[in-house]
Structure formats: structure tokens, C-alpha cells
Amino acid sequence: MRRCFFFAAWTMLSLLLACGQEAAQTDTTDDTIHIVATTSQIGDIAKNVGGEHAEVNTLMGPGVDPHLYQATQQDMNTLSEADIIFYNGHHLEGNLQEIFHEMSNTTPVYAVAENTPRDLLLSEENSDAVDPHLWFDPNRWKYAVEAVQDGLVALDANNKDAYAENTQEYIEMLEELDTYAKEQLAAxxxxxxxxxxxxxxxxxxxxxxxxxxxxxxxxxxxxxxxxxxxxxxxxxxxxxxxxxxxxxxxxxxxxxxxxxxxxxxxxxxxxxxxxxxxxxxxxxxxxxxxxxxxxxxxxxxxxxxxx
Ligand SMILES: [Zn+2]
The missing domain is CATH 3.40.50.1980 (Nitrogenase molybdenum iron protein domain)
Known part of the structure; x- marks a missing residue:
């Protein structure tokens, strides 16, 4: 009876270990990069630059205000499974700043809007608070696209040519939008x-x-x-x-x-x-x-x- 119990326990343990090993093996063979982005504008860059090599999870959906956004438990789980995290920065996601700071010890975290050169930044009158809404000027938003590219290449250099090509395409799209805006707004x-x-x-x-x-x-x-x-x-x-x-x-x-x-x-x-x-x-x-x-x-x- 006792021998039977030991045998059963040993079998269970082996099974658990085997499952664990299998899970670990699946993880290493899955070479899709799991990206988490905060706003949908950043998610859009990540989807396009990451292309077939990435899967993107965007935390903030339509109608969501990033200034007031609080992370849910679901978000924390999503973030903890990310291979890389892209957020805007310049205090757009004020309540998440500390979480990202903490996470940067274990996961690559990039504040993509902070890649814009200083002389292109605007700030509030009589204050040094930087305006974080860089995505409304396609020419300034290019730097965010490059930040996403840099992040992905640092993590996955094997696919750097694909990321470079996707970045180029995205930047061309931004340039076309800039031309469209100038033509239409002339009215x-x-x-x-x-x-x-x-x-x-x-x-x-x-x-x-x-x-x-x-x-x-x-x-x-x-x-x-x-x-x-x-x-x-x-x-x-x-x-x-x-x-x-x-x-x-x-x-x-x-x-x-x-x-x-x-x-x-x-x-x-x-x-x-x-x-x-x-x-x-x-x-x-x-x-x-x-x-x-x-x-x-x-x-x-x-x-x-x-x-
Ligand atoms: Zn705003």
C-alpha cells in the first residue's frame, strides 16, 4: 500500500516536471515578440513595425483618457508577460509612471515620445511641463517610430532588416499624411x-x-x-x-x-x-x-x- 503511494507520488511529480519542461520548451520555440503598448497610437506603430514577428497588446482602447488611466489587475498580468513595453512618456500616462520604472529592472521599457529631440518639444506657458501629445505632428512622431524600431532590434537583431523596412514604410505613411494635412488645411x-x-x-x-x-x-x-x-x-x-x-x-x-x-x-x-x-x-x-x-x-x- 505504502509502496503504491510512493509510486503514485513519484509519477505525479514526474508528470509535473515534464509539463514544466514542456512549457519551457514551448516558450523558447515561440519567437513571437510580445509587445505591450499603452495608447492606441503607440500600439499602431508597434503592430506595423513589429509586423509578423510581433503580437501587440494595447492597454488603452477607444475613448480612454491616458492622463487619468489606472492599471487594472489584468493590465498587471499582461505587463508581466511582455517581452518589451512601449509607452508615451512626458507624463502622459501619469499613474503608470511608477509601474514602468519598476518594470524596467526586468523588462525593456521605452518611452517612445521622449525620443524626440529637445528643440522640437513644446511646453506649457510659464511651466517646464512638456506637452506629451507629439502624435499630432507626423514629423515629430517619426522619432517615436524610430524608438520602437530601436527597441525591437535590441531585442531581436535577427529580424532587424524586416523592422527597418517596416519603419521606413510607416515613416513614408507619416510623410504622406503631412502632405495631405497641408493640402486640405489650405482651405x-x-x-x-x-x-x-x-x-x-x-x-x-x-x-x-x-x-x-x-x-x-x-x-x-x-x-x-x-x-x-x-x-x-x-x-x-x-x-x-x-x-x-x-x-x-x-x-x-x-x-x-x-x-x-x-x-x-x-x-x-x-x-x-x-x-x-x-x-x-x-x-x-x-x-x-x-x-x-x-x-x-x-x-x-x-x-x-x-x-
Ligand atoms: Zn491629453
Missing amino acids: VSPESRVLVTAHDAFGYFGDAYDFDVEGLQGLSTDAEYSVRDVNHLVRLLTNRNIKAVFVESSVSERAVNAVIEGARKEGHEVEIGGELYSDAMGEEGTDEGTYEGMFISNIDTIVSSLQ
Whole structure:
């Protein structure tokens, strides 16, 4: 009886060990790179640059605000299984900063927007907080694409030619979008080039395409706006006779409605010019669920409301 028990226990142990070994073997033969990206804009780069060699998990879906995002237990599991992590940086994902700092001891972690040269960065007036929304200028966003390429090559040098080719293609797409933006935005007259939105997500866009950009909230959505902020925008809209303001897919409309209401009290009618994708892209499987489609959608919305 006792011998039988030992035999059974030994068999169980061997089985467990065998399973463990098998799992380890599967891991080493699986050469797909498991990438975790925070925002959908970074996920889009990772999918395209990684191509067939990578599988991408994007933490923040459509309509999600990265400034306020908190990691779930599911996210922690996903992150712990990542081969490499790409996030934006410049405090876009303020609540995740510490997690990434911690994880960088064991996993390669890259803040891709921090690869942009300093002299191309914008910061908030009277503050040294850097504007993290670099993806709205395709020329500045190229550096993020290169950061993803660098990360993947460092991890998987065998496929460096494929990554280089995919990077080149992605950068060409960004250059075409820049040309598209310039051509389409030419229809908007200089005096109408004012973009009023819920928060300051479009600073680089404004710098690249010569728009004045005003947000009710600052660079992050984590600070509440004040009556003074509302009044400032109401004055701007009235003085410059601007007819349209924009809502954002990842920020509540409440803030923008306060401005519209304020302008109406002053006798100036303003309408919502449409919804812009700011810190999140559209639903997966739709055109706006890709960087290219999102960018084109924003340009078309701006042109049709302000021309
Ligand atoms: Zn933002």
C-alpha cells in the first residue's frame, strides 16, 4: 500500500516536471515578440513595425483618457508577460509612471515620445511641463517610430532588416499624411485657424499647421477648469468671431458645453464642429481605429467646420 503511494507520488511529480519542461520548451520555440503598448497610437506603430514577428497588446482602447488611466489587475498580468513595453512618456500616462520604472529592472521599457529631440518639444506657458501629445505632428512622431524600431532590434537583431523596412514604410505613411494635412488645411483661411478643444492636446498640430490652439483644460485632463478659463475662451470666440469648437473622443463634453453656453449668453452662437480624436483612436476594425484613419478624420472634421 505504502509502496503504491510512493509510486503514485513519484509519477505525479514526474508528470509535473515534464509539463514544466514542456512549457519551457514551448516558450523558447515561440519567437513571437510580445509587445505591450499603452495608447492606441503607440500600439499602431508597434503592430506595423513589429509586423509578423510581433503580437501587440494595447492597454488603452477607444475613448480612454491616458492622463487619468489606472492599471487594472489584468493590465498587471499582461505587463508581466511582455517581452518589451512601449509607452508615451512626458507624463502622459501619469499613474503608470511608477509601474514602468519598476518594470524596467526586468523588462525593456521605452518611452517612445521622449525620443524626440529637445528643440522640437513644446511646453506649457510659464511651466517646464512638456506637452506629451507629439502624435499630432507626423514629423515629430517619426522619432517615436524610430524608438520602437530601436527597441525591437535590441531585442531581436535577427529580424532587424524586416523592422527597418517596416519603419521606413510607416515613416513614408507619416510623410504622406503631412502632405495631405497641408493640402486640405489650405482651405481654412488664416483668421479661421483657431482650434478650441476640451484640453490642450493639439499644440504640436497647431505648431505644424499654423493654428492657434486653445484648450479649456491644460496639457492634462487631471486638473479641473475654472470660471476664468471658461471666460477666457468665451472672449476669444467672440472677439475672433469663431463659430465652432470641438469635442474630443476621450474627454467629457461637459467642459466644451460650458464654453458654448457662456458664448451664447454673450450673444455669440458657437456650435460643436465635430468630434476630434485626441488621446485615443477609434474602434478597432474601423478606419479611425488606425493612426492613418484617425489623422485623416481629424483633418477632414477641422476643414469642414472651419473653412
Ligand atoms: Zn491629453
